[in-house]
Amino acid sequence: xxxxxxxVRQASVSVSGEVRGAIExxxxxxxxxxxxxxxxxxxxxxxxxxxxxxxxxxDEKMNLSVGDIGGGVLTISQFTLFADxxxxxxxxxxxxxxxxxxxVLYEQFKAAIASLVSPAAxxxxxxxxxxxxxxxxPVTLILDTDEVLPKPGHDC
Numbered sequence: 001x002x003x004x005x006x007x008v009r010q011a012s013v014s015v016s017g018e019v020r021g022a023i024e025x026x027x028x029x030x031x032x033x034x035x036x037x038x039x040x041x042x043x044x045x046x047x048x049x050x051x052x053x054x055x056x057x058x059d060e061k062m063n064l065s066v067g068d069i070g071g072g073v074l075t076i077s078q079f080t081l082f083a084d085x086x087x088x089x090x091x092x093x094x095x096x097x098x099x100x101x102x103x104v105l106y107e108q109f110k111a112a113i114a115s116l117v118s119p120a121a122x123x124x125x126x127x128x129x130x131x132x133x134x135x136x137x138p139v140t141l142i143l144d145t146d147e148v149l150p151k152p153g154h155d156c
Contacts, residue, residue, distance in 0.1 A: 003029055008136055011026070015127045023121050033097040035094075046109055053068075103125045
């Protein structure tokens, strides 16, 4: 799994002009599911994101997690995180999970992160979404479970 995690002052997601999820201060998570991902990736990534100490304490040091500040999370499915652009101009999606598997793991991630951080909002899997946010910092992190949870026979 890959995640782009942004510290935000506010974020919302709309589908067909209707707001489907919104948070105030917290984290915006773009989540991509790869073809070799499984429940271990879900658990590790949700725990890692919930525990990231990227919010400032009273000494203005990044020392607090989203839960410590009472912030929320907004999770957006983002298969394009697995784009392969090494050849040509058109991205290849061969490293992304098939939609059925991706949706199952996305739903599991949403449940896992919601059990750790509240409020938790989300987009709509597979929908064309409009995401609006105010980045705070800016602070943007890239997390990839393949870097910490290698899969047998998979060398990406």
